[in-house]
Amino acid sequence: MPPVPAKSSPRSASTAVEDYLERILGLINTKGYARVVDIAGSLRISQASVTNMIQRLDAEGLLKYEKYRGLVLTTAGETLAKNITRRHELLTDFLKLLGLDAEVIYHDVEGMEHHISPSTLRAIESLTAQLQRQPALLARVREQVT
Amino acid sequence: MPPVPAKSSPRSASTAVEDYLERILGLINTKGYARVVDIAGSLRISQASVTNMIQRLDAEGLLKYEKYRGLVLTTAGETLAKNITRRHELLTDFLKLLGLDAEVIYHDVEGMEHHISPSTLRAIESLTAQLQRQPALLARVREQVT
DNA sequence: CAACACACTTAGCCCAGGCTAATATTGCCT
DNA sequence: AGGCAATATTAGCCTGGGCTAAGTGTGTTG
Incomplete structure (x- = not known):
């Protein structure tokens, strides 16, 4: 460590x-x-x-x-405001895709959005786009969430 | 909002x-x-x-x-320590899979690990497992990261 | 076993970012 | 215009979690 x-x-x-x-x-x-x-x-x-x-x-x-x-x-x-808003939306979209509950999403995004760096954000954005085409995979993930 | x-x-x-x-x-x-x-x-x-x-x-x-x-x-x-350590590791594994730089991963995980809820964690864990079987998809994501 | 270095603790301070209570300003309505 | 309700501001306080400087324990070593 x-x-x-x-x-x-x-x-x-x-x-x-x-x-x-x-x-x-x-x-x-x-x-x-x-x-x-x-x-x-x-x-x-x-x-x-x-x-x-x-x-x-x-x-x-x-x-x-x-x-x-x-x-x-x-x-x-x-600029700053738009930037943080964008992070918020991207993270929200991503977690939505995983089938999480709206309350949970809100809480987690609110906490995480301040700590995510540009490259991670880009990766998640791209991942979100890719996942959209993978309904079977998403279904398996969603099974795991309450 | x-x-x-x-x-x-x-x-x-x-x-x-x-x-x-x-x-x-x-x-x-x-x-x-x-x-x-x-x-x-x-x-x-x-x-x-x-x-x-x-x-x-x-x-x-x-x-x-x-x-x-x-x-x-x-x-x-x-118990608490193990719990936070687990969150740290899971997030790290996930971001690694996306091809992010070690420094960036460390920074982002350190910030996010305190804010992620159990169900989100489970979803990401499951997603990570599923993604392991999707090299083509991962390759496309990794293209996007610096 | 004395002395010294290192580890630890205490005291007192600072800053961010909340809060309440008291005060000031605005604007609407008679 | 005068007065009231709503809104905004100021003053002063508190807590979390840092810091430095100064003092206290401890254990190794000559």
């Missing part, structure tokens, strides 16, 4: 940041805007926490925020 | 707890014992942090610890 790799510079967004951006993009796509109260409700955390984080995201240039007035994603923020 | 599910009682071990137990079991299996200094080296954190966490794990009944003298896993702790 090799040691955990040295923790270099934290270049990628924290999982919390990704969760916020994903939700914000989701809200913008479905309602046209993302208010603090909606983000809070969607993430099931307090409005105060949301305000806090939003100010951080503004400082980091991931969104532009005007106090009491609202926010928009910057291109950097939108 | 549904809201994040309500955060009920935190029944399962934190990812940090799982990481510690996994390492401790690994050390016991390879050296016969797990000293503070080894755990710290393996996780690349300070000895002080390890001592701290070990005291917590003792309080939670996952291991038995005697100051300055050493520790052993309880059955509860060993």
